[in-house]
Amino acid sequence: MKAETHKVARLHAMLWGIFSLGGMIAAFLLPVLIYMTAIAYPYSLWPFNGARDPSFLVTGHLLGALFIFVTIAGSLYHGIFRFQSALTEVGLLKYRRALEAVGYFIIFVGIIALAYYLVTWYLNGTIT
Amino acid sequence: MEDNKRYPELRRRLSPGWWTANRHYTMYMVREWTSLFVALYSLIFIYGLSLWAMGSRADFLSFLKNPAIVGFSLIALVFTMYHAATWFYLLGAIAPVKIGRSRTKPWQALVLNLILLVIISYLAIWLLVLR
Numbered sequence: 001m002k003a004e005t006h007k008v009a010r011l012h013a014m015l016w017g018i019f020s021l022g023g024m025i026a027a028f029l030l031p032v033l034i035y036m037t038a039i040a041y042p043y044s045l046w047p048f049n050g051a052r053d054p055s056f057l058v059t060g061h062l063l064g065a066l067f068i069f070v071t072i073a074g075s076l077y078h079g080i081f082r083f084q085s086a087l088t089e090v091g092l093l094k095y096r097r098a099l100e101a102v103g104y105f106i107i108f109v110g111i112i113a114l115a116y117y118l119v120t121w122y123l124n125g126t127i128t
Numbered sequence: 129m130e131d132n133k134r135y136p137e138l139r140r141r142l143s144p145g146w147w148t149a150n151r152h153y154t155m156y157m158v159r160e161w162t163s164l165f166v167a168l169y170s171l172i173f174i175y176g177l178s179l180w181a182m183g184s185r186a187d188f189l190s191f192l193k194n195p196a197i198v199g200f201s202l203i204a205l206v207f208t209m210y211h212a213a214t215w216f217y218l219l220g221a222i223a224p225v226k227i228g229r230s231r232t233k234p235w236q237a238l239v240l241n242l243i244l245l246v247i248i249s250y251l252a253i254w255l256l257v258l259r
Contacts, residue, residue: 026166026208026215027211027245028212028245029248030169030212031209031245031249032248033173034204035205035249036253037201038192038197038202038204038205039202042198047258052257055185055188055189056257057256057257058180063256064256072170072174075166075169075170076167076171076174079163079167079170080163082160082163083160083161083167085160086157086160089147090145090157091143106167106171110174113177117177117178117181120181
């Protein structure tokens with residue numbers, strides 16, 4: 001019983017640790033990514049007022065792909081985790097297990113799909 | 129006796145609208161709900177990449193120029209900046225740094241981290257696009 005409790009507590013600490021890391025990533029890296037894809041590119045502003053476009057950000061070099069993976073995966077985890085937690089505070093506490101299941105499913109599918117696209121592009125030479 | 133019977137969980141029952149009771153609770157809930165935009169933007173970006181993977185690079189680029197996506201992303205940027213500012217303030221409140229006999233204030237952490245955000249953003253653009 002005690003070992004089981006410790007295991008659950010360790011898992012919770014780990015999940016909250018990833019959540020905090022995701023919070024830092026969403027705070028420091030997500031704004032610049034949104035600026036580049038939603039303002040700079042559609043309106044041809046710096047740094048996309050020249051020849052390059054956001055596809056260069058993803059496949060221009062490995063560091064860019066890594067930036068995309070860390071920023072999107074971290075923000076997705078943080079966003080979903082926090083939102084499902086907020087839902088339990090507005091009267092949906094009795095559905096906590098279901099909300100967690102749906103939340104982790106979305107996070108899992110999203111991160112696997114993201115990793116799949118980036119790894120495929122790396123392996124077939126699209127990411128240079 | 130099982131642990132959960134010896135130490136029953138004491139949870140105060142709250143009504144679904146408890147967060148409208150005062151301004152602090154409302155701001156707390158607004159802060160929590162900004163995470164929805166963070167998550168949705170991430171999912172939309174992954175969807176954009178899937179268009180590229182299953183179609184062409186042009187599909188991804190035209191998706192980014194779609195007015196609905198641009199509009200949503202602009203709202204997401206506002207909420208992401210709000211998330212960033214409240215996160216930085218929270219960092220200063222949770223982990224103040226002791227300097228001599230005084231401790232740093234949350235607003236100092238906010239200002240310092242906002243400056244850091246500008247530097248990191250410029251470095252990211254320089255490293256990933258301009259170089």
